[in-house]
Amino acid sequence: MQIGPYVRLDGVTGTAMDDAAGPGGLTVGAAAAHVNVTIRTLHHWDAIGLVRPSGRTSGGYRLYSAADIARIHRVLIYRELGLSLDDIGELLDAPAVDMTGPLRQQRAQLLDRISRLQAMVDAVDRMIEAASSGILLSAEEQVAIFGQRWEPSRIAGARDRWGDTAQWAQYAERAAGRTPEDWRRIADGIARLEDDLAAAKRAGVRPGSAEADALAERHRASIGAYFDCTLSMHVCLGRKQAADPGFTAYYDAIEPGLTVWLRDIIDANARARGIDPDAATWT
Numbered sequence: 001m002q003i004g005p006y007v008r009l010d011g012v013t014g015t016a017m018d019d020a021a022g023p024g025g026l027t028v029g030a031a032a033a034h035v036n037v038t039i040r041t042l043h044h045w046d047a048i049g050l051v052r053p054s055g056r057t058s059g060g061y062r063l064y065s066a067a068d069i070a071r072i073h074r075v076l077i078y079r080e081l082g083l084s085l086d087d088i089g090e091l092l093d094a095p096a097v098d099m100t101g102p103l104r105q106q107r108a109q110l111l112d113r114i115s116r117l118q119a120m121v122d123a124v125d126r127m128i129e130a131a132s133s134g135i136l137l138s139a140e141e142q143v144a145i146f147g148q149r150w151e152p153s154r155i156a157g158a159r160d161r162w163g164d165t166a167q168w169a170q171y172a173e174r175a176a177g178r179t180p181e182d183w184r185r186i187a188d189g190i191a192r193l194e195d196d197l198a199a200a201k202r203a204g205v206r207p208g209s210a211e212a213d214a215l216a217e218r219h220r221a222s223i224g225a226y227f228d229c230t231l232s233m234h235v236c237l238g239r240k241q242a243a244d245p246g247f248t249a250y251y252d253a254i255e256p257g258l259t260v261w262l263r264d265i266i267d268a269n270a271r272a273r274g275i276d277p278d279a280a281t282w283t
Helices: 014-019 028-035 039-047 066-080 085-092 100-133 139-146 153-162 166-176 180-202 210-223 231-242 245-254 258-272
Strands: 062-064
Touching: 028 039, 028 062, 028 066, 039 062, 039 066, 062 066, 066 085, 180 210, 180 245, 180 258, 210 231, 210 258, 231 245, 231 258, 245 258
Parallel strands: none
Antiparallel strands: none
């Protein structure tokens, strides 16, 4: 006995009745399982006239014939091609239409989509390689671009030390999209900055002066080519470099005492902008 559109006193729902086997075709549940769509989808396609079942059980439940299943498969193919349900309905209900034109158009769109997806795959591959190697340049290319004093092993050392940080992830993302020409422009900018820092140190430019602050900001911007660098992070980097024998040797080879002077102008610039260098943290 049925007391509503779905619930019967024997506890069987309408959907369960739809799933029951019946003569003359597949029930909606069996058809949905056969073509791997939901029952709701088939109900909707029936409601809009896209795929109407050819038969009904004695109880009024849908039955899908072999031709109905074939039509469902055609709908799925066209959906995969990107056609709307309205367009699919027009194609299916107009058997005399020349399918060549629409299909060629869809093929061109698919090829374009494949091309864009392949470009995305290539970009992801570059990011994976950049995250692993640190830079998409050979050791020879690195030396040719960054100069004879450059040591390619620095990249591996930085990866081992910082590879699990957000800054390394940001660096790898940016590195993945850079060409040798991009790196050459960055290297040229750093070389000009180092020359200007050395000249200012030799000229006796004092930390805290407008000229020194401008140089400190240029130095922070050069780090920004790799990852976003706040004033507080800049202070931490300046002090870490000043305490590192390798960095000290690098900068002092450009100009004696340059490492400590650079640390001092970074501290003074941060202090002028509201950051206490002695309380700076990596944030």
